[in-house]
Amino acid sequence: MTMNSIGQSVLGFVSLALAASLALPTSVEGQAQRGSDPEHRLDLTWDRWLDHDEIGERMQLLARTWPEYLSLESIGSSYGGREMWVMTINNPRTGAEMDKAAMMIEANVHGNEIQGAEVILYTIWYLMENYGRVDDVTRLVDERVFYMLPSVNPDGRDYFLDEHGSGARTGHIPVDSDGDGAFDEDGPDDMNGNGVIEQIRKYVPGEGTHRTDPRDPRIMVRVAPDETGDWVLLGSEGIDNDGDGMVNEDPVGGYDPNRNYASDWQPNYIQGGSMNYPFELPEARAINDFQMAKTNIAGFQSFHNSGGMILRGPGAAWQGRYPAADIAVYDEIGEFGERMLPYYDYLVIWQGLYTVHGGSIDWTNDGLGIVSYSNELWNGGQYFNSPLLQEQGRDQDQPISGQYGRYFFDDFLEFGDEFVDWTSYDHPQFGQVELGGWKKLSGRVNPRFMSMELFHRNMAFTLYHADMMPLMSMGDATVERVDGDVYRVRVDITNERVIPTITVRAQENNVVRPDLLMVDGNVEVIAAGWVADKNRPGPTQLIDQAELDRILVRSGHPGRTTRTIEYLVRGTGDFTVTYSALKGGTVSTTVRVR
Secondary structure: OOOOHHHHHHHHHHHHHHHHOOOOOOEEEEEEOOOOOOOOOOOOOOOOOOHHHHHHHHHHHHHHHHOOOOEEEEEEEEOOEEEEEEEEEHHHOOOHHOOEEEEEEEEEEOOOHHHHHHHHHHHHHHHHHHHHOOOOHHHOOOOHEEEEEEEOOOHHHHHHHHOOOOOOOOOOOOOOOOOOOOOEEOOOOOOOOOOOOEEEEEEEEEEEEEEEOOOEEEEEEOOOOOEEEEEEEEEOOOOOOOOOOOOOOOOOOOOOOOOOOOOOOOOOOOOOOOOOOOOHHHHHHHHHHHHHHHOOOOEEEEEOOOOOOOOOOOOOOHHOOOOOOHHHHHHHHHHHHHHHHOEEEEEHHHHHHOOOOOOOOHHHHHHOEEEEEEEOOOOHHHOOOOOOHHHHHHOOOOOOOOOHHHHHHHHOOOOOOOEEEEEEEEOOOEEEEEEEEEEOOOOOOOOOHHHHHHHHHHHHHHHHHHOOOOOOOOOOOOOEEEEEEEEEEEEEEEEEEOOOEEEEEEHHOOOOEEEEEEEEOOOEEEEEEEEEEOOOOOOEEEEOOOOOOEEEEEEOOOOOOOEEEEEEEOOOEEEEEEEOOOEEEEEEEEEEOO
């Protein structure tokens, strides 16, 4: 593929991200066309959040509908015994799974960060519905492999969706958070039985830390240090379940599922929620076992929420900078993603978010040699989706500035459904208080009527990332007789995409097998070397290895680069030159000398 065609492909993905529904489809056998909107094989809806069982049912339905391309497996079970479903997308007619670069996408690492699971389901559905209709989608399914894991933390997801949801970020391995020898015995309680864990405020005239906002009494405003307010905030709704004088101090779980990976793992006193050792969590261990077996994974995306970010590592400043060549790759993809995802910023984790030790994308980059991003889905600015309103929002007299914007949106677009008004309650520990606050789906999770754009744009970014994974190809061989049955053979080897077959960090850490350049046939390789510039005379850079018919290319193949290998061979007949990269696929060409 030429550089120009690669650019056209990139622009094609931007078009998909912004206006895929406007594309005019070509005919697909067995599928009726309906004007500009083709009928779907599966008319799935995307306007609700699915629990774990429903995710499994939908994945099974997808696998049954497109069995040629989709295969479903469980890679393990959560602590609570829920299956961790992974869908593999591969077209076997265009090559074996392990001979193609693969993109892995995971989501719902934290139980309350739910949108990514639906993005993954939407991606599987979209790829299958548009295979044979949209050229870029067809090409991607033919060239790449996808591994799709919708829910890393199914226990937390079900707790968030099916229960009151408070504290659902964690997994469900019991942890003694308060050090009293008991586990998970004092979490939030839905005291008034309305299905919402609300906040508690108490009226203490002249003795408080907060006051109500004069323009909107629902809003609590902290007073200055030299002032006194009339209210104190007492945390989340609950009681002292274990009689130790504290409320909600030992909830379910109490650790962070994204702090248990091996790269820069730190003990709990440095990194809270890390557990006792890397991969102690069954979910993290199952994912790592899968990734270690799937050595073809070259791209990785972990969906989280919220804040509107495209994040890359490192997670901590003390890990230092990535090598310059790796940063150039990350920057090209991440900055392009900013154009595809309005209101999202491309950032380094420790600089733009906060310090993370033992996170998954540090492990995949440093420990597995995979170019990895984490998208923080949803940005509050998308509530209004208007530069004019954003400008007005800087003016404190406007109704959408600061906290007011959230209430404005709930009042006029959600019709007040997301906020529970403050109401009196007689609390057994705190006395007369008021309960109120936001429901569990508010804030971090986008409104459901805004889901489709979030799903499609983030899908399009991950498909662009997948398209930038290494893609190896081989040009025609040139053959020149040197003397008798000795021939000089040159073959062009190209990586057509921006990501190298082995990143610099992977080379430094020795975590990816060297690429292999192999000759198979009835010839003897006398010498081999890399041609510095095939268009100019000059010496060939000889390769000093014992087995010249099986050369180890330890540095891999850089992105968007063509290199020319030169062989001096003795013999006649046909032989095959093969280039095999774990993360770039396997390609071959046949050479005839006689």
